[in-house]
Amino acid sequence: MTGRIRDEAIRAVRERASLSEVVSDVVALRRRGRSAVGLCPFHAEKTPSFTVSEERGFFHCFGCGEHGDVFAFLMKAQALTFPEAVRRVAERFGVPLPEEAGEPARRREPLAAVNAVAAAFFQAELRGPGGGRARAYLRERGLSEEAIERFGLGWAPGAGEALARHLRTKGLPLEDALTAGLVMRRDRPDGAGGVLDRFRDRVVFPITDASGKTIAFGGRILPGRPASGDPPPKYLNSAESPVFRKGHTLYGLALARDAIRKADRAVVVEGYLDVIALAQAGIGEVVAPLGTALTAEQLRLLRRFTETVIACFDGDLAGRRAAARSFPVFLEAGLWGRGAFLPAGEDPDTFVRAQGRAALERLLASAEPLVEAFVGELAGAKRDAVGRHAEAAREVARLLKRVREPHEFDLLVRLAAERLGVREETLRSEGAPGTAPVAAPDEAHALDAEATLVELMAEDATVAERVAACGIIAEFQHPEWRRAAEALAQRDETEREARLEALPRDIRERVVRRLLEERPDVERERALADCIARIRRRGARGEERRVRDEIRAAQARGDSEAVEAAMRRLKQLMDETQAEKLAHRSPP
Numbered sequence: 001m002t003g004r005i006r007d008e009a010i011r012a013v014r015e016r017a018s019l020s021e022v023v024s025d026v027v028a029l030r031r032r033g034r035s036a037v038g039l040c041p042f043h044a045e046k047t048p049s050f051t052v053s054e055e056r057g058f059f060h061c062f063g064c065g066e067h068g069d070v071f072a073f074l075m076k077a078q079a080l081t082f083p084e085a086v087r088r089v090a091e092r093f094g095v096p097l098p099e100e101a102g103e104p105a106r107r108r109e110p111l112a113a114v115n116a117v118a119a120a121f122f123q124a125e126l127r128g129p130g131g132g133r134a135r136a137y138l139r140e141r142g143l144s145e146e147a148i149e150r151f152g153l154g155w156a157p158g159a160g161e162a163l164a165r166h167l168r169t170k171g172l173p174l175e176d177a178l179t180a181g182l183v184m185r186r187d188r189p190d191g192a193g194g195v196l197d198r199f200r201d202r203v204v205f206p207i208t209d210a211s212g213k214t215i216a217f218g219g220r221i222l223p224g225r226p227a228s229g230d231p232p233p234k235y236l237n238s239a240e241s242p243v244f245r246k247g248h249t250l251y252g253l254a255l256a257r258d259a260i261r262k263a264d265r266a267v268v269v270e271g272y273l274d275v276i277a278l279a280q281a282g283i284g285e286v287v288a289p290l291g292t293a294l295t296a297e298q299l300r301l302l303r304r305f306t307e308t309v310i311a312c313f314d315g316d317l318a319g320r321r322a323a324a325r326s327f328p329v330f331l332e333a334g335l336w337g338r339g340a341f342l343p344a345g346e347d348p349d350t351f352v353r354a355q356g357r358a359a360l361e362r363l364l365a366s367a368e369p370l371v372e373a374f375v376g377e378l379a380g381a382k383r384d385a386v387g388r389h390a391e392a393a394r395e396v397a398r399l400l401k402r403v404r405e406p407h408e409f410d411l412l413v414r415l416a417a418e419r420l421g422v423r424e425e426t427l428r429s430e431g432a433p434g435t436a437p438v439a440a441p442d443e444a445h446a447l448d449a450e451a452t453l454v455e456l457m458a459e460d461a462t463v464a465e466r467v468a469a470c471g472i473i474a475e476f477q478h479p480e481w482r483r484a485a486e487a488l489a490q491r492d493e494t495e496r497e498a499r500l501e502a503l504p505r506d507i508r509e510r511v512v513r514r515l516l517e518e519r520p521d522v523e524r525e526r527a528l529a530d531c532i533a534r535i536r537r538r539g540a541r542g543e544e545r546r547v548r549d550e551i552r553a554a555q556a557r558g559d560s561e562a563v564e565a566a567m568r569r570l571k572q573l574m575d576e577t578q579a580e581k582l583a584h585r586s587p588p
C-alpha cells in the first residue's frame, strides 16, 4: 500500500484500536484503577512506571517520559514510520484505509522499488561468475554463507553501467536511480551524456531503515587492487536521498532490534564488517554509524530499544579522546553511554575472530561510563593546573545546563567535582538550568490556576473549547502554561498532539498525572470557574494598579479631566471584581 492516509481515516483507526491489546504484545500489563501498568519497554526498570490509559488512548512512562497514542507506541516499539504504524493498526483491528495519492508517496515509494531491485541485482552478481574475487575476499574475512545471506551482501561489477542497464530492463525510470543516488550523470568531452553506476568493483552492503527496507548501500573496494588514476575511497555510501539521511541511520539496526531488546543493550562498532563479525559470533545487538561519528539522532534511535549503549573505541589516546568527545552527544540523546576499549591495533572484527566471543563479552562487561572519559579528558594530566580546572569546570557547567534529570545532574556534579578538585556547589550554581522568573506571592495563586486550567483542558476537549472561547488564555503569564493551553485549544488533532509533544517534560508530566486521576464532574466545574476567576482577578488587580498610577500622574499634571476619567474606570474595575467575588461567575 502506498500513499498518504487521510486524517479522518487516522482518527477512525485510533478509535477502533485497543491500545492495551497492542501494548500487551510487548509489555505484561496489570490493571490499576482506571489504567494499566507494566514495565516500560523503552527504559530499563524494576518497578512498573509505564502506564496505559485505554479509555483515553495514551500511554505514559513516569520513568523515562515516553508518551503517546497507539501509533506512537508502535513507532517507538517497532521503529515503524507513522504511515506504517497506522497501516499495522488498521489491519489488526480491521479498519479499511482509503488511500490518497500525494507528493511524498510519489517521491518515496519509487526509491524503495529501485533500491530493492538494486539489492537483488548486487546479490545475484556476488553469486554469479563475476563475483568470484569478492566471494574469496569475504571468505578470507571469515564471513559465513549465512552471514552473507542475512546481511544481503552483494557485488557491484566494474563495468560502468551494469546496474543502470539492469534497472532499464526492469522498466525503472532513470530519474529514480539518480534520485536514489545509485547512478550518476556523466558528461563526456564529446558532448554525449550517459550515466555511470555509483558503485563499481565493490562489495556492497545494503543499508536499511529500522524496519528493514533498503534505503541505501555502502560499498567497499577489494584490497590490493591497483587503482588507475586517483585511488578510490575504501568505503563509499549512497548519496543522501529523500529516503536516506546518513546521520539518522544505523547500519544493522533492523536485524539487531530484537536482540537489542532481549539483551537490553546495544553495542556500537565502527564498520560494517565489525557488525557482521559480532553478529556471526553471537552478539546480535550490534550496529554501526555510517562512516561518521555517532550523532544524537542515531542514539535516540537506539534509545527506543535500550538505555544501555556500549560504544567500542580504540584503546589508544585517540580512542580515549573520541570516547570523551562522544559523551555530550550521548547526553543529548538522554543516554549516559559506556565505552569499551579494544587493545591497540585491534578492531572488533579482528578481536572477536582472534579471541572469541567470551573475550569480547569480558571486554564489553568492563566497559566504563563515558562520563569518566569525558571528565578525565577535561582534568588532563596535570591535576594541579588551576587555570585549566577553572576552564574544565566551566565546560562541565555548560554541559550541566542541558541535563534535565535531577539524579543525572547530581551524578555528573559529584563526579566532575571529585575529578576536577572543585567544589560541588560551584558546579551546581554555574550549571543550574535556567529557572522561570519567581512570581510575587499574590501572583502565585494565579499561576497555580493557570496550571490547573491546563490540566482541566487536557482532561476534557469540551472544557478546552470553553476555556479557549472565554479568552482567558491571553491573560496567562507563565510562558509554558500558556503554550500548553494554546496547544490544547487546537481543534486539529494532529496539530494538538504535535504541540503537546513539544512541551517540556515536567509540564507534560503534570497534565498526564491529572488525566490518570479520578475526579467527579461537579468538582471539575467548580475548579474551572475558580481558576478563571483567579486569573481574571489578577488581571483586574494589574489593571487597577495601572489606573491608580494614571490618577496620580494626572493629579500631578493638574489635569482634572483625566483624573475624573481614570477615577470612573477604577470604580468600574472595583465593581467588577466585587461582583465576580460574590457570584463566582462560571465561564461561558
Ligand SMILES: [Zn+2]
Pocket (backbone or CB within 6 Å): 040, 041, 042, 043, 050, 061, 062, 063, 064, 065, 066
Ligand atoms: Zn520508560
